[in-house]
Amino acid sequence: MREGSADPGLYDYHPYNDRKKIVWPEGKTCAVWVAPNLEYYEIDPPVNPQRKPWPKPHPDVVGYSYRDHSNRVSHWRMADVMDRHGFPGSVSLSVALCDHHPEVVADGAARGWEFFSHGIYNTRYSYGMSEAQERAIIEDSLETVEKATGQRIRGWLAPALTHTPRTLDLIAEYGLDYTCDLYHDDQVQHVKTKSGKLASIPYSLEVNDHYGFNVYGMAGREYADSLIKQFERLANEGEKSGTVMCIPLHAYLIGQPHRIGPFEEALRYIAADPRCWKARAGDIIDSWRAQQ
Amino acid sequence: MSLPESYTQYPKRGEGYDHDFYDWSNIHTRAPVRWPDDKSVAVFITVNLEYYPITPEDEPFRAPGHMVTPYPDYRHYTVRDYGNRVAVFRMLDAFAKAGVSASFAINAAVAERYPELIHAVQAGGHEIIAHSTDMNGTIASSMSEADERALIADALARLEKATGEKPAGWHSIARSQSWRTLDLLKEHGLSWCADWVNDELPFRFTNGLVALPSSVDLSDRQIVAVQQHSAEAWAQMMRDAFDWLADEAEAQSSARVLPMQLTPYIMGQPFRIAALEDLLSELAAREPAWFAKGSDIVSSWTAQQSET
Numbered sequence: 360m361r362e363g364s365a366d367p368g369l370y371d372y373h374p375y376n377d378r379k380k381i382v383w384p385e386g387k388t389c390a391v392w393v394a395p396n397l398e399y400y401e402i403d404p405p406v407n408p409q410r411k412p413w414p415k416p417h418p419d420v421v422g423y424s425y426r427d428h429s430n431r432v433s434h435w436r437m438a439d440v441m442d443r444h445g446f447p448g449s450v451s452l453s454v455a456l457c458d459h460h461p462e463v464v465a466d467g468a469a470r471g472w473e474f475f476s477h478g479i480y481n482t483r484y485s486y487g488m489s490e491a492q493e494r495a496i497i498e499d500s501l502e503t504v505e506k507a508t509g510q511r512i513r514g515w516l517a518p519a520l521t522h523t524p525r526t527l528d529l530i531a532e533y534g535l536d537y538t539c540d541l542y543h544d545d546q547v548q549h550v551k552t553k554s555g556k557l558a559s560i561p562y563s564l565e566v567n568d569h570y571g572f573n574v575y576g577m578a579g580r581e582y583a584d585s586l587i588k589q590f591e592r593l594a595n596e597g598e599k600s601g602t603v604m605c606i607p608l609h610a611y612l613i614g615q616p617h618r619i620g621p622f623e624e625a626l627r628y629i630a631a632d633p634r635c636w637k638a639r640a641g642d643i644i645d646s647w648r649a650q651q
Numbered sequence: 652m653s654l655p656e657s658y659t660q661y662p663k664r665g666e667g668y669d670h671d672f673y674d675w676s677n678i679h680t681r682a683p684v685r686w687p688d689d690k691s692v693a694v695f696i697t698v699n700l701e702y703y704p705i706t707p708e709d710e711p712f713r714a715p716g717h718m719v720t721p722y723p724d725y726r727h728y729t730v731r732d733y734g735n736r737v738a739v740f741r742m743l744d745a746f747a748k749a750g751v752s753a754s755f756a757i758n759a760a761v762a763e764r765y766p767e768l769i770h771a772v773q774a775g776g777h778e779i780i781a782h783s784t785d786m787n788g789t790i791a792s793s794m795s796e797a798d799e800r801a802l803i804a805d806a807l808a809r810l811e812k813a814t815g816e817k818p819a820g821w822h823s824i825a826r827s828q829s830w831r832t833l834d835l836l837k838e839h840g841l842s843w844c845a846d847w848v849n850d851e852l853p854f855r856f857t858n859g860l861v862a863l864p865s866s867v868d869l870s871d872r873q874i875v876a877v878q879q880h881s882a883e884a885w886a887q888m889m890r891d892a893f894d895w896l897a898d899e900a901e902a903q904s905s906a907r908v909l910p911m912q913l914t915p916y917i918m919g920q921p922f923r924i925a926a927l928e929d930l931l932s933e934l935a936a937r938e939p940a941w942f943a944k945g946s947d948i949v950s951s952w953t954a955q956q957s958e959t
């Protein structure tokens with residue numbers, strides 16, 4: 360990025376009404392990818408001067424145990440629902456989860472899910488990291504995920520969405536193909552980096568379950584309706600453009616017993632639509648790249 | 652602003668948790684659990700009976716629901732008091748009508764101030780569990796061990812004196828605990844607490860205390876007071892949760908706990924109470940439902956653990 364400039368120079372302006380059409384495999388109009396965040400939050404992390412890890416003095420019992428629900432109960436509930444409707448996961452992974460609860464990571468791998476890095480822990484923020492520290496977390500991510508799953512990570516979602524001005528250049532330099540940190544589009548876009556070939560894939564904050572439940576305060580049924588509306592619009596527009604819809608999830612949120620039923624109905628609806636391409640993040644990037 | 656090298660070092664990175672409070676296990680690989688009479692979903696009702704002093708304290712933190720306006724905050728003081736004077740009696744009637752029992756998490760000050768209410772709770776066959784001294788009695792690691800021990804001892808002694816019952820269960824204000832709380836609860840003879848929200852079955856902490864499930868997202872405070880959904884929307888969430896848990900328990904030949912966390916001044920309002928009454932009568936009629944007091948859930952679960 361252009362550090363210090365008003366425009367960080369991440370990408371060029373491309374108006375939606377003047378683009379080459381993207382066509383997904385078999386003529387599908389909307390690529391739908393599901394992104395479960397498999398995370399580990401530390402109970403007593405060191406404090407980053409620019410962001411407190413927990414609102415309460417440690418241990419923040421509610422905050423910590425809320426996230427722990429994913430790794431004891433709701434991961435499998437969410438994953439079974441995704442399997443039933445044919446959606447593979449593209450996992451935003453706190454890579455230390457490979458060490459703490461390898462059973463969760465192995466479960467995702469066995470289901471054919473793709474893994475990308477979401478940092479080491481969701482309680483270690485990039486703000487203020489030296490270049491050496493940032494390189495260390497990228498290299499750690501590459502090694503840890505490869506050892507745990509045999510996969511070489513292709514993407515990045517910054518830990519707790521915390522960045523430095525050099526993050527995108529560094530992940531491109533290490534050969535990563537996509538970033539999930541930019542929210543400027545409903546299509547895959549080129550990202551300007553010093554080296555490498557980096558693309559932005561639409562992840563989503565607006566239909567992220569965290570926003571749905573803990574920012575907008577939706578009921579589970581309202582959230583499920585919003586997913587259907589999001590899909591309908593993007594699938595319609597995709598006939599002219601070729602769109603991407605991401606469903607970013609956290610098992611401790613979507614996997615709560617009062618929400619998972621309505622969510623399953625939304626997935627069933629989307630899966631049954633012939634315009635839906637059920638894809639993993641890497642598949643979407645590959646198809647898009649081949650059309651450039 | 653640079654970070655020390657230690658910020659990217661991870662001394663607790665290894666198999667299992669980064670703490671010793673309890674061990675990891677995933678719910679569907681544990682030995683199956685079944686509730687009495689072959690029921691599969693224990694509906695665990697907790698009702699918080701709270702006394703909010705009009706003189707709020709901010710250490711270690713101000714309790715959710717506490718005073719808001721500059722002193723004297725008549726508005727919030729009296730609305731909270733409405734819970735103990737009026738709304739809770741609607742709830743007691745609703746429980747009696749549906750034939751269900753609940754666990755009442757009671758500030759010691761409520762027990763001391765409103766003996767008639769305690770008699771009504773006891774006459775209804777409900778359980779009394781400890782809920783600190785009053786709504787200034789919050790807990791966090793920023794308080795000293797001596798202060799926390801004194802708070803817990805005071806809450807238990809006063810509650811027992813006022814009710815004639817020694818509680819087995821504890822519920823912290825805002826579910827907030829310190830590094831020491833689990834050991835202090837154990838030291839004071841409690842056998843379980845309902846503060847951790849990470850499971851849908853009981854589990855045992857390393858020190859022997861039992862955790863009963865609690866939920867961030869299904870309390871009336873969170874859904875109605877914070878997220879501002881209607882009572883009917885909350886009841887629909889509870890039905891959806893019950894149905895999912897019943898199906899999942901059936902599929903896994905095991906059981907689940909569904910916490911139903913109620914606050915009289917919230918759900919006991921005249922325009923909301925019918926949603927609770929309808930929900931209770933509907934769930935009470937469901938075949939898999941076991942409406943149970945916390946200590947009964949702990950007893951049933953504990954007996955099944957020693958069998959295996």
